[in-house]
Amino acid sequence: MHDIFYTFTNKDEGNLAYHVPDKKENVDKNRLELSKKFKFDIKNLISMNQVHGSCVTVVGKDSPRIIDDCDAIITNEKNLTLMVMVADCIPILMFDKFNGVIAAVHAGRNSTFQKISEKTVLKMIEEFSCKPENIEVIMGPSIQKCCYEVDEKLANIVKINFGIEFENNRYLDLQGINKKQLKDLGVRNITINDRCTMCSGVDYFSYRVDKACGRFAGIISILS
Numbered sequence: 001m002h003d004i005f006y007t008f009t010n011k012d013e014g015n016l017a018y019h020v021p022d023k024k025e026n027v028d029k030n031r032l033e034l035s036k037k038f039k040f041d042i043k044n045l046i047s048m049n050q051v052h053g054s055c056v057t058v059v060g061k062d063s064p065r066i067i068d069d070c071d072a073i074i075t076n077e078k079n080l081t082l083m084v085m086v087a088d089c090i091p092i093l094m095f096d097k098f099n100g101v102i103a104a105v106h107a108g109r110n111s112t113f114q115k116i117s118e119k120t121v122l123k124m125i126e127e128f129s130c131k132p133e134n135i136e137v138i139m140g141p142s143i144q145k146c147c148y149e150v151d152e153k154l155a156n157i158v159k160i161n162f163g164i165e166f167e168n169n170r171y172l173d174l175q176g177i178n179k180k181q182l183k184d185l186g187v188r189n190i191t192i193n194d195r196c197t198m199c200s201g202v203d204y205f206s207y208r209v210d211k212a213c214g215r216f217a218g219i220i221s222i223l224s
Contacts, residue, residue, distance in 0.1 A: 002100035006093045006220040007038065008193070008204045016216025017085045019049075022214060040081040040221055047083040047217075048073060050106045054114035056123045072105040072120045074224040076128055081221040087205035088197050090174060091140040091218035092117060095128045102220045107139075109150075111147070112174050115119035118181040132186030140218045141204050145173040 011075055013032035015022050027077050035042040048070045056072040057063075061080065073082050084091045084144035089108035095101065103120050105111075105215055117137075124130040148171055155170040162180070168171045175192050199203040205213040 002097050003223040004095045004097055004220065005038070005040075005223050006092060006095070006101060006138065006218070007104075008218045009034065009216045011151045011214075012035065012139075013037070013207065013216070015205070016083070016217045017175070017215035019211050025112060026211070032218075034217075035081075038219065040219075041079065044079055045081045045083060045219075046073060046075075047085065048104075048106065049221065050085065052106075052108050052110040054111060054116050054119055056120050058123065058127055071107075071111045071116055071125075071197060074101065074103040074120065074123055076101045076222070077156070078224065081219055082215055082219050083219045085217045086140070086142065086197075086214050087207040087213050087214035088143040088179065090092055090142040091216075092120075092178065093138045093140070093218050093220045094124070095125065095136055095220065096128070096134045097136070097224075098134045099128050099130050100222055101130055102129045102222055104218060104220055107153070107174065107178055109174060112177050113161070115181055117178045118185060120186050121182065121187060133188055135186060135187050136180055136189040136216075137191065139178065139190070139192045141193050141195040141197050141200075141216075142175070143198045143206065143208065144175065144194065145171050147196055147198040147208070148172045 038061045040094045049068045084104040085107045092095035094103040197206040
């Protein structure tokens with residue numbers, strides 16, 4: 001059995017993304033402080049240039065520290081820390097303690113529509129022989145169905161392609177869609193954080209509240 005560490009940051013740890021209106025030195029400092037707080041090697045932090053797609057990449061110690069055009073990363077190597085950055089999208093962390101495999105997934109609307117969660121689990125099965133029943137999934141704070149309002153066209157896409165239970169008067173349940181995709185594959189251990197980044201207060205960055213906001217993160221690593 002492998003020892004897995006994971007957590008979700010909040011505004012206390014500052015902005016962790018380079019692609020938002022912030023100085024690089026500020027992001028560098030925030031990431032370094034994060035590594036000290038959670039005791040991981042900053043040189044082994046791997047994040048993504050997230051593009052709201054469905055590309056899933058297996059990474060290792062020789063991989064670039066920022067993976068381009070990617071929305072999910074997987075590894076079975078110890079001491080690498082994987083990071084997904086969000087401000088309303090769902091940060092999803094996955095792990096298989098038996099095989100020692102971890103993943104960080106960026107599940108916004110487009111990636112959810114493209115089945116990013118399902119594709120990540122299938123890659124874990126294909127590359128590392130993970131069993132769905134051994135994969136644990138944690139969905140971090142994100143915009144919830146109380147606040148995630150879309151236009152009629154997108155609401156209809158959800159009703160037609162995923163089910164009427166995931167749409168209510170143009171409010172979408174992205175967590176529910178991802179959960180169904182996972183359960184359909186046989187993943188049983190799914191935890192959903194019910195904190196809404198838009199309406200629950202000031203703990204988390206929310207793009208819908210402030211388009212110039214920073215990004216908080218989900219991080220995960222294999223300790224042993």
